[in-house]
Amino acid sequence: MLSQQGGRGDQMLIRVLQGALIGLGAVLPGISGGVLCVIFGVYQPIMEVLADPRRALRRHLRLLIPIGIGVVIGFLGIAKILGFLLNRYPDPSVCLFVGLIAGMLPSLYREAGEHGRGKSAFVAMVVAFGVTLALLVTLRVISLAIVPNFAWYLFCGFCLALSVIAPGMSFSTLLMPLGLYTPFIDGIGNLDFGVLIPGGLGALVTILLCSRAVNLLMQRHYPQMFHAILGIVVAATLVIVPFGSFNTASSAAINGICLVAGIAGALLLDRMNARVMQSCPDEFKGE
Numbered sequence: 001m002l003s004q005q006g007g008r009g010d011q012m013l014i015r016v017l018q019g020a021l022i023g024l025g026a027v028l029p030g031i032s033g034g035v036l037c038v039i040f041g042v043y044q045p046i047m048e049v050l051a052d053p054r055r056a057l058r059r060h061l062r063l064l065i066p067i068g069i070g071v072v073i074g075f076l077g078i079a080k081i082l083g084f085l086l087n088r089y090p091d092p093s094v095c096l097f098v099g100l101i102a103g104m105l106p107s108l109y110r111e112a113g114e115h116g117r118g119k120s121a122f123v124a125m126v127v128a129f130g131v132t133l134a135l136l137v138t139l140r141v142i143s144l145a146i147v148p149n150f151a152w153y154l155f156c157g158f159c160l161a162l163s164v165i166a167p168g169m170s171f172s173t174l175l176m177p178l179g180l181y182t183p184f185i186d187g188i189g190n191l192d193f194g195v196l197i198p199g200g201l202g203a204l205v206t207i208l209l210c211s212r213a214v215n216l217l218m219q220r221h222y223p224q225m226f227h228a229i230l231g232i233v234v235a236a237t238l239v240i241v242p243f244g245s246f247n248t249a250s251s252a253a254i255n256g257i258c259l260v261a262g263i264a265g266a267l268l269l270d271r272m273n274a275r276v277m278q279s280c281p282d283e284f285k286g287e
Contacts, residue, residue, distance in 0.1 A: 019070020050211035080189030091245035095255040099262020112226035121223035129231035136239040157202020176240040
């Protein structure tokens with residue numbers, strides 16, 4: 001009896017730790033909370049609950065309670081640190097995040113090919129890349145100054161929810177080019193209700209309106225959807241690279257080290273995830 005209770009306690013602790021990593025992934029640039037949900041085997045239960053909470057919540061409640069606790073811990077814990085780094089060391093921080101994104105691309109590419117790579121998948125990737133790059137470059141050329149407000153924080157919440165609903169989509173890749181990532185993360189880290197309320201509303205509305213549609217599209221058109229996401233990620237990453245910060249030898253060295261460190265960290269995380277899945281497949285699957 002005691003050993004059984006100890007086993008349940010260990011399992012719950014593992015779930016909380018998994019949730020904390022998912023929370024970190026949801027807010028950390030270059031890492032997708034949705035991808036980590038897939039890795040830990042909880043993506044399908046979460047999508048079932050979001051799509052039909054009345055039926056699925058009772059079935060997955062024991063699984064999702066510790067996951068949810070961990071998500072809150074990881075999400076709020078890292079937000080304040082990120083806000084400080086982006087305000088104090090903007091260019092090195094962005095280079096580190098670009099490295100993280102670049103280092104995750106091989107694993108995202110593998111994930112995109114889980115159900116094959118037809119011609120339509122590559123067409124979706126190229127089209128998504130081109131449209132996203134053109135849109136973001138246009139915004140930069142016309143020097144559109146976005147002032148964060150209630151409506152824009154609603155949009156931030158939409159992007160945050162989308163990063164969980166659509167595995168591989170990191171909401172930072174959408175917000176960074178628009179200059180919204182730093183104020184959004186800073187507001188979360190400081191528990192600013194002027195940011196938390198609209199961000200939460202945007203995320204909730206997105207989940208209610210889009211979860212079923214995205215779930216259905218991922219089931220029926222997985223290669224096309226995932227390759228399109230990959231195209232968006234690559235285009236948005238290219239736009240946020242601070243090329244102007246490499247103008248001196250010292251800044252180029254610092255930013256280059258951060259870039260390489262980000263790539264190495266992402267590749268190491270990917271390798272660790274692969275080993276965990278191989279050595280403990282049952283332990284990290286959803287119930």
